[in-house]
Amino acid sequence: MKGRFSDILQYVFVIRELTSREIKRKYARSSLGIIWSVLNPLLMMVVMSLIFSTMFKRSIENFPIYYLTGQTIWGLFSGATNSAMTALVDNKSLLIKAKLPKHTFILSRVYTALVNFGYTCIAFVLMLLIFRIKFTLTMLLFPVGILFALIFSIGVGYLLATEYVFFADIKYLYGIFLTLLMYMSAIFYPVDSLPEMVQKIVNMNPVYLMILFARECVMYGRVPQGWVWIRLGGWSIASIVFGMIIFRIQENKIMQTI
Amino acid sequence: MIICTAVCFAIVPSTDVFAAEAYVTFGSESYTPKAGKEFKIGVYVKCMDGVGASSVTVGYDPNCLEYVSGGSGYDRENGLVFIVDETGNGANSKKFMLVFKAKTESFSEIHAVANYVYTYDFPDVILEDGTVIPCADPMECTITGSAMAPIMIQGVAPKPEEKPEDKPEEKPDETPVDEMDEQAEEIIEEPEVPEEEIEAFTEEEPEAAAEETEIPGSDITEITSPSPTSEPETIVDANPLYFNDGSSEPEDEKNLNDSAILMGILVASALALLFLLWLSRDEFKARKNEAKRYVDSLEDPNYEEENRNEYVIESPDGVKASNDGLYTENDIVSEISGDTVTLTEQELQIINMEAGYPVDDRERVISVKDVTMVFHLSTYNPSGLKDYLIQMVKRNISYRRLYALYHVSFDVYKGEVIGIIGTNGSGKSTLLKIVSGALRPTSGSITVDRKKVQLLTLGTGFDMELTARENVYLNGSIIGYSKDFLDKHYNDIVKFAELEDFMEEKVKNFSSGMVSRLGFAIATAGDAAEILILDEVLSVGDEFFRKKSLARIKEMIHGGSTVLIVSHGMNTILENCTRCVWIEKGELRMVGNPKEVCDAYRHMEQTDNAVGA
Numbered sequence: 001m002k003g004r005f006s007d008i009l010q011y012v013f014v015i016r017e018l019t020s021r022e023i024k025r026k027y028a029r030s031s032l033g034i035i036w037s038v039l040n041p042l043l044m045m046v047v048m049s050l051i052f053s054t055m056f057k058r059s060i061e062n063f064p065i066y067y068l069t070g071q072t073i074w075g076l077f078s079g080a081t082n083s084a085m086t087a088l089v090d091n092k093s094l095l096i097k098a099k100l101p102k103h104t105f106i107l108s109r110v111y112t113a114l115v116n117f118g119y120t121c122i123a124f125v126l127m128l129l130i131f132r133i134k135f136t137l138t139m140l141l142f143p144v145g146i147l148f149a150l151i152f153s154i155g156v157g158y159l160l161a162t163e164y165v166f167f168a169d170i171k172y173l174y175g176i177f178l179t180l181l182m183y184m185s186a187i188f189y190p191v192d193s194l195p196e197m198v199q200k201i202v203n204m205n206p207v208y209l210m211i212l213f214a215r216e217c218v219m220y221g222r223v224p225q226g227w228v229w230i231r232l233g234g235w236s237i238a239s240i241v242f243g244m245i246i247f248r249i250q251e252n253k254i255m256q257t258i
Numbered sequence: 259m260i261i262c263t264a265v266c267f268a269i270v271p272s273t274d275v276f277a278a279e280a281y282v283t284f285g286s287e288s289y290t291p292k293a294g295k296e297f298k299i300g301v302y303v304k305c306m307d308g309v310g311a312s313s314v315t316v317g318y319d320p321n322c323l324e325y326v327s328g329g330s331g332y333d334r335e336n337g338l339v340f341i342v343d344e345t346g347n348g349a350n351s352k353k354f355m356l357v358f359k360a361k362t363e364s365f366s367e368i369h370a371v372a373n374y375v376y377t378y379d380f381p382d383v384i385l386e387d388g389t390v391i392p393c394a395d396p397m398e399c400t401i402t403g404s405a406m407a408p409i410m411i412q413g414v415a416p417k418p419e420e421k422p423e424d425k426p427e428e429k430p431d432e433t434p435v436d437e438m439d440e441q442a443e444e445i446i447e448e449p450e451v452p453e454e455e456i457e458a459f460t461e462e463e464p465e466a467a468a469e470e471t472e473i474p475g476s477d478i479t480e481i482t483s484p485s486p487t488s489e490p491e492t493i494v495d496a497n498p499l500y501f502n503d504g505s506s507e508p509e510d511e512k513n514l515n516d517s518a519i520l521m522g523i524l525v526a527s528a529l530a531l532l533f534l535l536w537l538s539r540d541e542f543k544a545r546k547n548e549a550k551r552y553v554d555s556l557e558d559p560n561y562e563e564e565n566r567n568e569y570v571i572e573s574p575d576g577v578k579a580s581n582d583g584l585y586t587e588n589d590i591v592s593e594i595s596g597d598t599v600t601l602t603e604q605e606l607q608i609i610n611m612e613a614g615y616p617v618d619d620r621e622r623v624i625s626v627k628d629v630t631m632v633f634h635l636s637t638y639n640p641s642g643l644k645d646y647l648i649q650m651v652k653r654n655i656s657y658r659r660l661y662a663l664y665h666v667s668f669d670v671y672k673g674e675v676i677g678i679i680g681t682n683g684s685g686k687s688t689l690l691k692i693v694s695g696a697l698r699p700t701s702g703s704i705t706v707d708r709k710k711v712q713l714l715t716l717g718t719g720f721d722m723e724l725t726a727r728e729n730v731y732l733n734g735s736i737i738g739y740s741k742d743f744l745d746k747h748y749n750d751i752v753k754f755a756e757l758e759d760f761m762e763e764k765v766k767n768f769s770s771g772m773v774s775r776l777g778f779a780i781a782t783a784g785d786a787a788e789i790l791i792l793d794e795v796l797s798v799g800d801e802f803f804r805k806k807s808l809a810r811i812k813e814m815i816h817g818g819s820t821v822l823i824v825s826h827g828m829n830t831i832l833e834n835c836t837r838c839v840w841i842e843k844g845e846l847r848m849v850g851n852p853k854e855v856c857d858a859y860r861h862m863e864q865t866d867n868a869v870g871a
Contacts, residue, residue: 006740009740010735010738010740013735013740013741014735014736016735017731017732017735017736018732018735018736020728020732021721021724021728021732024723024724024728025721025723025724028723094736095696096691096696096697097691097694097696097713097793098713098736098737099694099695099696099708099711099712099713099738100736163535167534167535170531173527173531180524252697252698255696255697255698256633256634256697
């Protein structure tokens, strides 16, 4: 090892290899393979549009895009956190034997979700073209929103992965929590239709903020409002700092318990 | 004079109130005016957001009542009064007084249909998307008459929780203090009921009439009509609305309650989770303390005494007496005193000199000092959270401390090949993990340049679903090879593993021998690291491959690496090692010449077997 830089390069390589393993593995037995990452959100979009678009005809224009924006970002978040949660336990043997930083496994899971998201984005862009959403400069802000989402997911991932080692039930609890969070994220309904109290809560929901951010800059061609930036940034930083601290504190205990 | 009690029901189904928290109520639940007299009914439009413009239509039974004044428009034929008002100034409620005349004494309903309230602040929003908030419960129609045989108009009280304090008229229950009632009673004094009208009424409402006729002229008339089945069409029209809205309100309330309950559940479970996490923290702390206490107890001389005795008794015969003594002393000294290092070093130097190695000029690359590793194993495996909690409360859950390593100290010098032997579960792998840095010891320290350490294990990170080629890259990256390196050495790896035709196969189709060959080839592809740790690497594959792999290992050893070998194969140890460490049940039994240590190890095995037999 020549130094820190080559170390980092090595970690990047490892993360990429682990990620490619995850993806290959995920679709190992399906014949369409990675295409499902594109197809799945599209089909979901069709189904949801069929069900809900008439219901919210008046309040949401372009329901399919509205839904797809929400769904892709939701998929990124839930996929990243859910898989990061089991990252340490799943890679138990590697963790003990290989001389890798434990971060690698969690990061690779989040990266896997990001790659998946990348494929989903193919579907997304396709739909943008089909529904003739005009290109606006604000669309360039979309990756920034994704960055927020990633940072937030990494933080949550650290927290979950650490706790999962000691308390496996958290998996089920988190599943329920995710469901709650999903319905609080206004993925397929307009926020305005909620009572004011609930709206306030939804407006604090980081996942909703990510989705709002994306919708603002992609669908409506607006730069997201200041409070969205502030809250989203706050959530992301808080999450990653908190996650890292917990992870650091528990690091040695993880190795003993695992 | 026949006095019949006629009752008016004022039913207030606020049909469509297009504002948040808006409703329409009447001043009182019931009115008991005297026939032929005028009386006033207060209509209140209320809205939490402030009443702006409002439009209320009040329906009444034109057979029983006659509209006099108060509204902005009327339809006497159908019994409708329109109140359209745009003067609302944002106050919470707006009051309108309607004056009616009682034609006859009968049951009658007054009801509000088609109410629209626009909040003061946002006059546009509400019509479009406003939530429809129903007004009030359908009420049981209890009519209380007076001596004067009044007409009762039973209104619907506002919801108690929404009742503004500044409105004394708004009562959930019928109260005599009611302003409107008083007004009504003041006005209506002489009950004069034309007979024909009563007859007409009785025809249509035989039941009610029967009831009424029972009590003509009585001072107090109390009629309970279970259903407001009165004749006017408008009321029938209003009924569906009435029921819809009336039923939706309690539902709304229920929803509120439900969500409160749900929130309660959520909060409770979150608290429970936090509590559990906190508990596990606590437990961990307790365990930590235990471990500390245990370590402390080691300094108790009595304990050491026992330990020594045990050691001496169990010490194998095949070892030179002097060595034996030294080790023992070493162990004890290292555990009792703080200056472990020097003593251990001295000891090792003596050992090494005896073994024929020059000591002083060699560099120490691994130094294991007084390492203790404690694992906590739960003695009871709860089947679930509930069980866990129950057992925890009963204090049935305890933890067994497992000393995977117990005050182990030894040094490794550059260029040595150290064999580590011991029965299964004796702590060999734990030791390697500590050396390689994967674990941190509970106590004691270890000095080694982790950058130089390479732990070779077979098939680390092999994924059965991937092809052999993909696994080479995955496994290689985990071991620490760069992409360039793997690209360069890929062919060598394949060649060494003799798997040229299988690289695009999925590893799950490989035989275990093939997997370990591939694993070995990847593991040893690189330039030998300065410190190599081989964990059971040499006991895989067929005879030919084993020879080949041994040759590869020897090559690496000659390349100047320091090697730690864990193996159950005595021959491997005997053939390759310059020194041997024997760990038994976490304790360091012996360090020294491989032959002697192996003999002692075998001897123990034999005696163990003999005892067992």
